Amino acid sequence: DSRIRFHDLLDTSRAAASSLLEDARAGLGEPPRTLSPKHFYDQRGSELFDRICQQPEYYPTRTEEAILEAALPDITERVGRETTLIELGSGASRKIRLLLDALRPSRYAGIDISRDFLIDSTERLAVDYPWLDVHAICADFTTPLTLPAELADSERPVAFFPGSSIGNFSPDEASVMLDHLRELLPVGGGLLIGVDMIKSPAILEAAYNDAAGITAEFNRNLIRRLRDELGAEVDPADFDHRAFYNRDACRIEMHLVSRRDQRFMLGETPIELRRGESIHTEDSWKYSDAGFEEMAGQAGFAPVERWHDPEGLFGVYYFTR
Numbered sequence: 001d002s003r004i005r006f007h008d009l010l011d012t013s014r015a016a017a018s019s020l021l022e023d024a025r026a027g028l029g030e031p032p033r034t035l036s037p038k039h040f041y042d043q044r045g046s047e048l049f050d051r052i053c054q055q056p057e058y059y060p061t062r063t064e065e066a067i068l069e070a071a072l073p074d075i076t077e078r079v080g081r082e083t084t085l086i087e088l089g090s091g092a093s094r095k096i097r098l099l100l101d102a103l104r105p106s107r108y109a110g111i112d113i114s115r116d117f118l119i120d121s122t123e124r125l126a127v128d129y130p131w132l133d134v135h136a137i138c139a140d141f142t143t144p145l146t147l148p149a150e151l152a153d154s155e156r157p158v159a160f161f162p163g164s165s166i167g168n169f170s171p172d173e174a175s176v177m178l179d180h181l182r183e184l185l186p187v188g189g190g191l192l193i194g195v196d197m198i199k200s201p202a203i204l205e206a207a208y209n210d211a212a213g214i215t216a217e218f219n220r221n222l223i224r225r226l227r228d229e230l231g232a233e234v235d236p237a238d239f240d241h242r243a244f245y246n247r248d249a250c251r252i253e254m255h256l257v258s259r260r261d262q263r264f265m266l267g268e269t270p271i272e273l274r275r276g277e278s279i280h281t282e283d284s285w286k287y288s289d290a291g292f293e294e295m296a297g298q299a300g301f302a303p304v305e306r307w308h309d310p311e312g313l314f315g316v317y318y319f320t321r
């Protein structure tokens, strides 16, 4: 659709520096072995994630949707009209449509690091929302960004960061990111952000160990990528999925545990794993209201309002700077 304005802010050298091969080589060489959760999301991984969101145990997606739906009148009152809605991680989801329908912003800007995904999802929005000025910004929003000039003049841009995606960053990283976000927004700008709450470990652990085994497949997809894209002679079936709540750190941890002693090559680099050794693949941090608002406050965001589901599983916060 020619109605989309495309802005490429991605520094190609930076993108190349965080390739799967480089990350895997750096992360798998010796314990503690790690692989970044950002590598989950190839085509298959994104599809598996969509299926995770539909599992009965995985409450965050449907809970956040329900919170947003119920809060739409409040949000509309807070945010106002004539705004620019900036979505961090561009939106195939139902959530952004709920907001577009209720807020009727003048402009939408989706920011995503994955170019194809970004263009695809913004094109669909442009088709379905013919009155909307749609911008696609290919960028890594975890680094400092400046909005393209034609977007920067917006009176009250509101950043939307759903899905508790912030939970994938450690509190230190999240603080830095919130800092960058604040710098991106002019005074008066807003941040609408979804956050998964601290809760009973049983509920949390069930959400990351669904009975259908979709999360396990999602986790093993990393090994599949090493095999299919990097030619590593490694079998996803040789790894167990392990997810548990680390109470001290307030985070779910996901690991892939080697079922046997094994050795494979990543390019020129040999990787050796003992049986029972784990690769730490993801952290998903959980917050209390006070904890999250404190962190956002230190990054310069003032709390305006927060919404929860009746059980307090998930939170949606509105801040201004």
Ligand code: AVJ
Binding pocket: 052, 060, 163, 164, 165, 167, 168, 208, 215, 282, 283, 284
């Ligand atoms: C997309 C990071 C919010 O942590 O719940 C879901 C990713 N991993 N199941 C989360 C995920 C396993 C998800 N986030």
